[in-house]
Each structure stands twice: as C-alpha cells, then as structure tokens.
Amino acid sequence: MLVDRHPGVSIHGKARGINQRTMEIYRAYGIADAVERAGAPFEAESGVAHCETLAGEWQWLFDADVPRAWPDVTAGAFCMADQNTVEPILIDAARSAGAEHLFDTELVSFDADAGGVIATLENRTTGERQRVSAEYLIAADGNRSPIRQKLGIARTGERTFQHTVNIVFRADLSAFLPRRALFWIIANPAGFHGGLVSTADPRRWQASIAYDPAEESTEDFTDERCARLVRAAVGEDIDVEIEGVAAWEQAVGVAERYRDGRVFLVGDSAHVWPPAGALGANTGVQDAHNLAWKLAAVVKGEAGDALLDTYDAERRPVAEALAPAIVAHQEARMSGRPEPAALDDRAQALGARYGAGEALGALAQEVRVGARAPHLWLGDVAVHDLCVDGFVLLCDSPEWTDAASAAGVRAHRAEEAEGWAERYGSGAALIRPDGYVAWCSSGPASATELTGAVARALGPVRSPV
Ligand SMILES: Cc1cc2nc3c(=O)[nH]c(=O)nc-3n(C[C@H](O)[C@H](O)[C@H](O)COP(=O)(O)OP(=O)(O)OC[C@H]3O[C@@H](n4cnc5c(N)ncnc54)[C@H](O)[C@@H]3O)c2cc1C
Incomplete structure (x- = not known):
C-alpha cells in the first residue's frame, strides 16, 4: 500500500535526468519504453546557456554532446523525463x-x-481515518521525512546550499528560443538571478530563484511578483500565467541509519543531494530496488530478518561515497568554476559495490562478487532484463543448467554471448534479483554448491527482527 498526502502528481517536474542504471531497472520492469515516450519532449535539449535575459545574447557554459547510451556496458540509455510524468507510469x-x-x-x-x-x-x-496494520513501513516521505524525524535519525554531512522557489508558469517563449538548452542560467540588473527550465508541455515553464526563508515564504511570491520575475528573466513584456509556486532546498545529508526495526528509509528521506549530478531520484530508485527483493524474500519466508540489515549495509556507504563528490560539483557550479571530473558518469551510475572495499568505484567489466553483473546481450535480452523476479544463473554448460534446475534457480546459457569469456570467464555466475553478483564458480557444476550460494545470499531463514 502506497499513500501520498498530495491530491495528485505535482505540477513541479523535479527529477528529470534518469541515468543508465535506473533505466536498466525500468527495462526489467517493462516500463522503459513508456518512460522514454514521456521524455520525448526533451530530446532536442542539450547544453547549459548563460544570459542576461532569454531574449538577449546567450553564452554556452557547456555544450557537450554527451552520449546518452553506453551500449558496451548497459542496455539502459540516459533519458530525460520529469518526475511528474514518470510517477504515473x-x-x-x-x-x-x-x-x-x-x-x-x-x-x-x-x-x-x-x-x-x-x-x-x-x-x-x-x-476519515483508518488504521492499517503492516509488517513493514517504508519511509519514502522526502527530504524533511516526518518518519525519519519521529524515529530521531540524524543526518551526517548536513548542509543547505540554497533555499529555492520554483515558479511554474504558462507562456509562449518560442520567439526567444533559437535552440533548446537543458537549462538557462539568467542574471540581470532588473532583478532576476536564477534558472529557467522547460517542461514536457511546450507552453509551461519553470523559473527558479534563491530566497531566504528567514525573511520570506512562498506566500510572499504572489502572482504579480512571480509574473514580474518571469518577465525580467525573459526580458520582454510577455503574457504570463502563474500556475504554482513551491519551495525546495538544495541540500546534502545522509541519514545515520537506513533501518529502524521494521521501518526503512528510502529516497530523499535517506539522503538528499543538491541538483549537481542529477542523482536524487536515481539513487532513490536504486535504494528501493535493493530493498524490494529483500522484503519480498522475507515476506515469502525465503529469508530471515538479517537479510534486511544488508539494505543499510549496502546502500548507505554508496550514499556516503557519493556525497563528497556531489558537494564538490555543487560548489563548483555555484561559484562558476568548471565542474570537477572526479565524479565519473559511469562510476556514479553503475559503479556501486556491496560488501568489502570501496562502495563506489570505477566501472569494471569483469564479474566480481558484490558488483553489478557485467552487461551482456543474450539475443534480444540484456542480462539485467532478466533480473526482475528471483535469482538467475548465467552459465556456459548443460551441466550447470542441470545443476540450476536441481537447485530451483533459473539458468541462462551465455557462452554464445559476445563478451562472455572476457567478462565472466567460464563456469557460472549467480545474480541476485537486483542484478548484483552473489557468487561465481569456475569449478565443476554442482547443485549443492549452487544451493549453498543461494542460501548464503539470502542469509538464515530464521532470525529475529
Ligand atoms: C528542481 C529539481 C530538479 C531535480 N532534478 C533531478 C534529476 O535530474 N535527477 C534526479 O535523480 N533527481 C533530481 N531531483 C531530486 C529528486 O526530485 C528527488 O531526489 C526525488 O523527488 C526524491 O523522491 P522521493 O520519493 O524520495 O521524495 P519526494 O519526491 O519528495 O516524495 C515524497 C512524498 O512523500 C509524501 N509525504 C510526505 N509526508 C507524508 C505523509 N506523512 N503521509 C503521506 N505522504 C507523505 C509527499 O507528499 C511526497 O509525495 C531534482 C529535484 C528538484 C527539486
């Protein structure tokens, strides 16, 4: 059961950049095509422009033609689709x-x-009130997370970069758009210092500006004031209809723990990032993906409570490793310096690792326990398309498929796949339902060993909460 106190999906687009790993997950659940269709309006957008007014001259802060797909490492291609169009999907x-x-x-x-x-x-x-009894509660209740606060879970590395007001408005800006940018940074003496972003609707736009919550609140952003700000950003006296105003915080902080008994924190409740890197929703989806199969295994009686502890053990170090890199990016963005190269796109999207060693590393293509399974195409299906319901054994012999069948594990022969030998060697690799490698073997096929590997990946079936 999912509950949301809002009456419907927000008009504020929020998360737009959906990274390759999140799209890989969406592919497995059969929704990547729908998400890509939701992102169609943004296909022509690229680069970040800086200007005094939208109607004036633009300088390109960066105009890199960054490839959205990395076909050698994943079937998931970067997509831009707003959170408010993805949420209904x-x-x-x-x-x-x-x-x-x-x-x-x-x-x-x-x-x-x-x-x-x-x-x-x-x-x-x-x-009307109702009482619901549940086995577990997932706090996906955002940055301010009332659930996290009630549990008294503090955050480490907390810092607010800026308080921002988003103004959603309708206007025809087509006359001022020789080209579409990812966003425009606009600063002018007429009083607009902030950003401008499109939405999926060509006549709906979002302007954002900094404000000081100690001095004012969203109520002070009346329609008249917002329309004045929008006209200052555009530099022309255009018709503007204000649709909504929302405040948000450009902040960083990671919860000290992601679990409190039967309650789990995911998404912004667990960690909040400033915009640089576009990782907030991506990290959140990836948390939920890590937690979901574990909860399912416990609820079905296949695993004990100890498996649920691995959610915090696996995902919190990833957030802690991401935080300093995102902070460095955000500081550079706010000071106008070039953004550091430390946050390698491939590492940040695909380089999370669980278990011993660093939680986030350069993307390796060789199979490694605790890392994401290296990409392979098995005909039209990618390895990660298979990771949706239960463990999968990738292997290269009929003996291994027989062993898998005896152990009750789905198996796929992969020796014909391009890259099998370089990425997986020979033998078998057991992949968890979330696409991470649980175990591999280059020894002879053995149903007993495979059964033991699944049992170790699930942990003891009986363990107290
Ligand atoms: C302008 C902007 C641009 C962004 N761009 C990107 C991007 O490109 N890529 C990216 O990955 N991230 C981006 N982010 C970050 C991303 O939007 C967040 O990380 C993401 O929305 C977090 O999702 P969430 O579900 O954890 O929290 P939220 O989206 O904040 O959702 C929390 C929900 O909990 C509900 N709620 C709270 N309390 C209760 C309660 N007591 N009862 C019932 N419901 C409750 C709220 O109504 C809300 O719907 C952006 C954010 C902003 C503001």
Whole structure:
C-alpha cells in the first residue's frame, strides 16, 4: 500500500535526468519504453546557456554532446523525463502488480515494534481515518521525512546550499528560443538571478530563484511578483500565467541509519543531494530496488530478518561515497568554476559495490562478487532484463543448467554471448534479483554448491527482527 498526502502528481517536474542504471531497472520492469515516450519532449535539449535575459545574447557554459547510451556496458540509455510524468507510469506498474496507491492520504502516526507496524492514515478531503496494520513501513516521505524525524535519525554531512522557489508558469517563449538548452542560467540588473527550465508541455515553464526563508515564504511570491520575475528573466513584456509556486532546498545529508526495526528509509528521506549530478531520484530508485527483493524474500519466508540489515549495509556507504563528490560539483557550479571530473558518469551510475572495499568505484567489466553483473546481450535480452523476479544463473554448460534446475534457480546459457569469456570467464555466475553478483564458480557444476550460494545470499531463514 502506497499513500501520498498530495491530491495528485505535482505540477513541479523535479527529477528529470534518469541515468543508465535506473533505466536498466525500468527495462526489467517493462516500463522503459513508456518512460522514454514521456521524455520525448526533451530530446532536442542539450547544453547549459548563460544570459542576461532569454531574449538577449546567450553564452554556452557547456555544450557537450554527451552520449546518452553506453551500449558496451548497459542496455539502459540516459533519458530525460520529469518526475511528474514518470510517477504515473510507476504508479500504474505498481497497481498492475497488486499494490494499492492512494493520493490525498496522509500517514498521521505510526507505531512500530517487533510485532509489526500500525499506521494511522487520514483522507485529507473527508478527514476519515483508518488504521492499517503492516509488517513493514517504508519511509519514502522526502527530504524533511516526518518518519525519519519521529524515529530521531540524524543526518551526517548536513548542509543547505540554497533555499529555492520554483515558479511554474504558462507562456509562449518560442520567439526567444533559437535552440533548446537543458537549462538557462539568467542574471540581470532588473532583478532576476536564477534558472529557467522547460517542461514536457511546450507552453509551461519553470523559473527558479534563491530566497531566504528567514525573511520570506512562498506566500510572499504572489502572482504579480512571480509574473514580474518571469518577465525580467525573459526580458520582454510577455503574457504570463502563474500556475504554482513551491519551495525546495538544495541540500546534502545522509541519514545515520537506513533501518529502524521494521521501518526503512528510502529516497530523499535517506539522503538528499543538491541538483549537481542529477542523482536524487536515481539513487532513490536504486535504494528501493535493493530493498524490494529483500522484503519480498522475507515476506515469502525465503529469508530471515538479517537479510534486511544488508539494505543499510549496502546502500548507505554508496550514499556516503557519493556525497563528497556531489558537494564538490555543487560548489563548483555555484561559484562558476568548471565542474570537477572526479565524479565519473559511469562510476556514479553503475559503479556501486556491496560488501568489502570501496562502495563506489570505477566501472569494471569483469564479474566480481558484490558488483553489478557485467552487461551482456543474450539475443534480444540484456542480462539485467532478466533480473526482475528471483535469482538467475548465467552459465556456459548443460551441466550447470542441470545443476540450476536441481537447485530451483533459473539458468541462462551465455557462452554464445559476445563478451562472455572476457567478462565472466567460464563456469557460472549467480545474480541476485537486483542484478548484483552473489557468487561465481569456475569449478565443476554442482547443485549443492549452487544451493549453498543461494542460501548464503539470502542469509538464515530464521532470525529475529
Ligand atoms: C528542481 C529539481 C530538479 C531535480 N532534478 C533531478 C534529476 O535530474 N535527477 C534526479 O535523480 N533527481 C533530481 N531531483 C531530486 C529528486 O526530485 C528527488 O531526489 C526525488 O523527488 C526524491 O523522491 P522521493 O520519493 O524520495 O521524495 P519526494 O519526491 O519528495 O516524495 C515524497 C512524498 O512523500 C509524501 N509525504 C510526505 N509526508 C507524508 C505523509 N506523512 N503521509 C503521506 N505522504 C507523505 C509527499 O507528499 C511526497 O509525495 C531534482 C529535484 C528538484 C527539486
């Protein structure tokens, strides 16, 4: 059951850059095509422009023609689609998989103990309340996360870079757009210092500016003031219709723990990033993907509670490793310096590693326990397309497929796939439902060894909460 206190999807686009790893996950769940269609309006956008007004001269801060697809390492191609167009796709997919999704419904309180969770939900229109009993609670409740706060979980490395107001408006800006940028940074003496971003609707735009919450609030951004700001950004007296104003924080911070008994923090509740790097929603989706198969295994009785501890052990170090690199990027962006190369795109999207050693590293293409399974094409299907429901054994002999069948594991022969020998050597590799390598063997096929490897990956079935 998913509840959201908002009456519907926000008009504020928020996350737009969906990285290769997130798209790899969306492919496995059959929604990548729909997400790509939602991103079609942004296909022609590239580069970041700087100008005094949109109607004036532009300088290109960067205009790199960065490839969106890395076909040698993943079948997932970078996509730009706003969170408010992707959320309905995710909600539909969750509903088709049996989830109940309720808008306009607020979690007003909860009690969690070793026996379970009791949540009180309130319909915000009718005021009607219901008590729901659940085995687990996932706090996907954003940067301010009331659930995290109630649990008293602090954040490390907390810092606010800027408080920002987003103004969503309708206007015809086509006369001022010889080309479409990813975003425009606009600063002028008429009083606009901020950014301008398109939306999927060609007549709807978003302007963002810094504000000081100690001095003012979103109420001070009246329609008249917002229209004045938009006209200052454009540099012409155009018709503007203001649709909405929302405040957000450009901040960084990582929760000290991602688990408290039966409660798990995911997304911005667990870690918040400033915009540089476009990683907020991406890291969030990847957290949820790590947690979901573990919860499923525990709820189905295939694994014990100890498996759920690995969510914090695996995902929090990744966030802690990302934080300093994102901070360096954000500082460079805010000071106008070139952004550092330290945050390699491939490492940040695909280089998370679990278990011993560094949590984020250069992308390696050789199979390694604890790392994402190296990409291969098995005909029309990519390895990660298979990682959606249960463990998968990639192998290169009929003996291994027989062993897998005896162990009750899905197996795929991969020796014909280009890159098998270089990336996987020979033998078998056991891949977890989230696409990470659990175990590999270059020895003789053995159902007993494979059964043992699955059992170790799931942990003891009986372990206390
Ligand atoms: C302008 C902007 C641009 C961005 N661009 C990118 C990008 O390009 N790529 C990227 O990866 N990230 C980007 N981000 C970051 C991204 O938007 C966030 O990381 C992402 O929205 C976090 O998702 P979330 O579900 O964790 O939290 P949110 O999207 O904040 O959702 C939290 C939800 O919890 C609900 N909620 C809170 N409390 C309760 C309660 N008590 N009961 C019921 N519901 C509750 C809220 O209604 C809300 O719907 C951007 C953010 C902004 C603001």
